[in-house]
Amino acid sequence: MRDTPYKNLAVKKTRNGLGIFTKVAFGIGKTIFRINGTRKHYTTLLRRGGTFLDNCFRVSENYYLSPEGHIGVYLNHSCEPNARVIKKGSKLFVYAITNIPADAEVLIDYSTITAGDDIWTMRCNCGHKACRGLVTNFYKLPHALQEKYKTLHIVPKYITDI
Numbered sequence: 001m002r003d004t005p006y007k008n009l010a011v012k013k014t015r016n017g018l019g020i021f022t023k024v025a026f027g028i029g030k031t032i033f034r035i036n037g038t039r040k041h042y043t044t045l046l047r048r049g050g051t052f053l054d055n056c057f058r059v060s061e062n063y064y065l066s067p068e069g070h071i072g073v074y075l076n077h078s079c080e081p082n083a084r085v086i087k088k089g090s091k092l093f094v095y096a097i098t099n100i101p102a103d104a105e106v107l108i109d110y111s112t113i114t115a116g117d118d119i120w121t122m123r124c125n126c127g128h129k130a131c132r133g134l135v136t137n138f139y140k141l142p143h144a145l146q147e148k149y150k151t152l153h154i155v156p157k158y159i160t161d162i
């Protein structure tokens with residue numbers, strides 16, 4: 001990886017491939033890491049598709065961040081997340097939304113960074129009892145879950161604004 005080593009994080013085997021694990025505890029609201037990557041126009045995602053597309057993070061109306069070669073490529077989804085994405089300027093950061101102990105996987109809900117015009121979906125096998133089975137864009141989530149996520153301010157404003 002091209003990132004400087006993250007002394008508080010480790011990449012390890014998890015349920016479905018590799019994931020990002022804490023080496024120390026992160027309190028609620030703490031920054032866990034910045035998602036480094038390369039900005040890509042959405043037409044590049046459509047052209048390349050596959051895993052490349054799956055790994056990209058929405059950053060604006062027309063652009064996504066490809067974390068290829070960086071730790072963000074291992075950021076997995078859970079239907080019961082312990083982290084969220086926040087945008088500061090043009091940069092994306094991952095924050096703890098619960099108190100995360102050491103040696104826990106850092107997990108976001110991909111639906112929270114998938115805007116209304118994203119047609120991308122992903123089968124989910126996260127293993128949580130609340131698993132939705134299919135990850136969709138935010139507006140296709142059950143209404144009660146949308147309200148819960150809005151109340152918790154888990155969905156970045158730039159996603160709901162698109």
Ligand SMILES: [Zn+2]
Nearest residue numbers: 079124126131
């Ligand atoms: Zn799930």
